[in-house]
Amino acid sequence: MDQEFMAQVKMDAVEKSKAPDRGTAAMQLKNVAVSFHGRTAVRNCTFDISKNRVTSLIGPSGSGKTTLLRALNRLHDLTPGAKVTGQILLEGEDIYRGDITVTELRSRVGMVFQRPNPFPTMSIYDNAVSGLRFNGIKKKSILDEAAETSLRSAALWDSVQSRLKVAASNLSGGEQQRLCIARALAMDPEVLLMDEPTSALDPIATLRIEELMTTLKQRVTVVIVTHNMQQAARISDDCAFLLMGEDRAGELIEFDTTEKIFNNPIDPRTLDYTLGRFG
Amino acid sequence: MSDIIELQHPQQVGHEMRAEIRRISERGRGRRQLRSRIMVALCSVALAITSVPLLLLLYQLFQRGLPVVLHPSFYTQLPQTPSLVAPNATGGVSNAILGSLVLSVYAAVMAIPVGVMVGVYLAESDSKLAAMLRIISQTMAGAPSILMGLFAFSFVVRALHVGYTALAGSFALAVLMLPVIVISSEIAVRGVPNTLREAGLALGAKPHKVSMRIVLPAAVTGIVTGIILAISRAIGETAPVLLVIGGGYINSWKPLDPVSALPLSIYENAKSQWPSLRTQVWGIALVLVVFVFVLSLSARIWASRKQQAR
Numbered sequence: 168m169d170q171e172f173m174a175q176v177k178m179d180a181v182e183k184s185k186a187p188d189r190g191t192a193a194m195q196l197k198n199v200a201v202s203f204h205g206r207t208a209v210r211n212c213t214f215d216i217s218k219n220r221v222t223s224l225i226g227p228s229g230s231g232k233t234t235l236l237r238a239l240n241r242l243h244d245l246t247p248g249a250k251v252t253g254q255i256l257l258e259g260e261d262i263y264r265g266d267i268t269v270t271e272l273r274s275r276v277g278m279v280f281q282r283p284n285p286f287p288t289m290s291i292y293d294n295a296v297s298g299l300r301f302n303g304i305k306k307k308s309i310l311d312e313a314a315e316t317s318l319r320s321a322a323l324w325d326s327v328q329s330r331l332k333v334a335a336s337n338l339s340g341g342e343q344q345r346l347c348i349a350r351a352l353a354m355d356p357e358v359l360l361m362d363e364p365t366s367a368l369d370p371i372a373t374l375r376i377e378e379l380m381t382t383l384k385q386r387v388t389v390v391i392v393t394h395n396m397q398q399a400a401r402i403s404d405d406c407a408f409l410l411m412g413e414d415r416a417g418e419l420i421e422f423d424t425t426e427k428i429f430n431n432p433i434d435p436r437t438l439d440y441t442l443g444r445f446g
Numbered sequence: 447m448s449d450i451i452e453l454q455h456p457q458q459v460g461h462e463m464r465a466e467i468r469r470i471s472e473r474g475r476g477r478r479q480l481r482s483r484i485m486v487a488l489c490s491v492a493l494a495i496t497s498v499p500l501l502l503l504l505y506q507l508f509q510r511g512l513p514v515v516l517h518p519s520f521y522t523q524l525p526q527t528p529s530l531v532a533p534n535a536t537g538g539v540s541n542a543i544l545g546s547l548v549l550s551v552y553a554a555v556m557a558i559p560v561g562v563m564v565g566v567y568l569a570e571s572d573s574k575l576a577a578m579l580r581i582i583s584q585t586m587a588g589a590p591s592i593l594m595g596l597f598a599f600s601f602v603v604r605a606l607h608v609g610y611t612a613l614a615g616s617f618a619l620a621v622l623m624l625p626v627i628v629i630s631s632e633i634a635v636r637g638v639p640n641t642l643r644e645a646g647l648a649l650g651a652k653p654h655k656v657s658m659r660i661v662l663p664a665a666v667t668g669i670v671t672g673i674i675l676a677i678s679r680a681i682g683e684t685a686p687v688l689l690v691i692g693g694g695y696i697n698s699w700k701p702l703d704p705v706s707a708l709p710l711s712i713y714e715n716a717k718s719q720w721p722s723l724r725t726q727v728w729g730i731a732l733v734l735v736v737f738v739f740v741l742s743l744s745a746r747i748w749a750s751r752k753q754q755a756r
Contacts, residue, residue, distance in 0.1 A: 240648060242644060242647065242648060245647070245653075247572065270650045270651075270652060271650070272650075273647065273648055273649065273650040274649070274650035277648065277649070278644075278645075278648035280641055280644065280645065280648075282641060284639070284641040284642055284644075284645045285645075286642060286645070286646075286660055286663075286664070287642075287664055288660075288663035288664055288666075289663075297646075297649060297659075298649035298650060298651070300659075301646065301649055301650060301651035301652075301655050301659065302649075302650055302651075347645070350645075350649065351648075351649070354649060354650065
């Protein structure tokens with residue numbers, strides 16, 4: 168990686184440091200570990216996800232970023248042999264052992280996946296309000312309003328408002344991903360998890376999603392997994408760096424503001440990674 | 447590798463290599479073309495061998511069947527037994543046409559809900575029960591169809607005292623259709639990408655809602671195609687209905703009446719001593735073939751329309 172590029176990455180990160188002090192935590196992770204059939208996939212994860220900030224999870228393949236992210240809205244529940252230990256708190260409540268039901272959790276913690284996955288048999292409108300319908304909301308006025316608000320928030324309303332009844336699969340990849348973001352936003356979640364949301368998109372569509380994320384954080388806390396360090400530097404306020412240990416289990420190496428992680432990390436491995444020396 | 451470094455003219459090397467590649471491929475071209483032609487010829491022969499019997503069959507079917515089916519009375523009249531005075535008084539097969547329709551409708555009504563539900567369950571569950579059901583349905587799919595007839599005879603006709611009825615026949619056909627529907631539904635549901643299920647779960651949908659509202663609609667093309675194939679297989683089956691429907695010479699849609707069916711009429715007429723009845727067989731066969739053809743054609747058209755709408 169050339170120096171000019173790295174300088175740009177660092178400047179992006181410095182700009183981020185102007186963000187205010189980390190406020191209250193939306194979610195707290197305390198010594199979280201995920202294992203499959205007794206094999207640890209990721210461990211030692213202790214950090215706070217601050218409200219109205221973008222937290223990025225970075226690290227090479229196999230470091231457990233996605234596994235950790237999926238633990239945050241209990242998507243491992245249906246995987247046979249999966250076990251999550253430690254504590255994950257949402258507004259102070261343990262999401263695995265507290266009173267909160269998995270359905271409620273998932274409506275408060277939304278998810279956007281790596282590949283755009285709108286429901287192929289539904290129209291754009293039906294996709295946008297699908298979460299509300301799954302949760303029993305039928306009143307048309309509420310659905311209409313939620314569809315418009317969420318599509319606007321996802322910067323999609325202007326281009327689709329005249330064809331809401333069209334099948335979602337007619338949209339381009341970038342539009343489909345924004346529809347998936349709208350679908351998650353329609354539930355009015357407190358936290359939005361994004362698993363490499365731009366890895367299947369072209370650079371222009373990627374840019375639009377990134378712009379979207381920076382505006383979204385005013386109303387929702389964003390956690391994003393990304394392979395793209397430039398992206399992490401550009402859009403995230405806080406950054407967690409994970410790395411695969413010798414026993415092939417991922418673990419948290421360092422967590423701090425993005426500015427610190429990219430410019431002045433404590434662990435030399437973090438510096439090596441952000442400088443592009445490996446991974 | 448070392449040659450290239452010594453030459454120090456990478457572009458020149460590239461040029462020579464390209465020329466060499468072209469030379470070699472030029473040399474083998476004639477041989478490859480000859481081999482390709484032989485393969486095409488062999489395939490054409492194989493095509494001819496397979497299509498000749500099929501064409502002969504269709505030719506005979508239309509040549510002998512068309513004159514029969516062009517008589518309106520073929521569709522409107524009940525069968526008659528020819529006599530020495532009127533050796534050509536065969537009547538029609540209205541009872542068998544109606545009977546076949548009634549049998550397949552009743553059978554579909556019985557088999558579709560159960561079959562689709564079991565198929566979805568098999569696709570979505572890893573339980574021991576699911577594994578057992580899968581083995582059972584695969585075994586049933588390979589079982590001889592006369593077995594379904596025997597089962598319906600001993601269970602519905604005798605044990606339940608239902609008698610020789612459309613109900614017993616459609617039960618036998620439903621048992622025959624069931625594994626086809628189960629297997630094709632399972633395949634269709636398994637084909638739905640997991641990311642869609644996760645998207646639904648991540649929106650807070652309960653697992654049964656994910657199955658009903660996301661997975662089933664996404665799999666519906668495959669499921670319906672399987673259902674239509676099952677119906678078209680059942681409508682042509684003789685063995686399962688042979689023992690149980692009674693071969694009634696009446697036009698009835700009632701489940702507890704004895705009915706006839708197209709394949710059964712073929713079987714009975716073909717055994718007849720009257721040439722006129724034996725000729726009528728071709729007409730019945732033609733009607734049956736048209737039924738099955740229309741069914742599978744509509745399945746294909748429906749599936750491709752559905753695919754385009756995506």
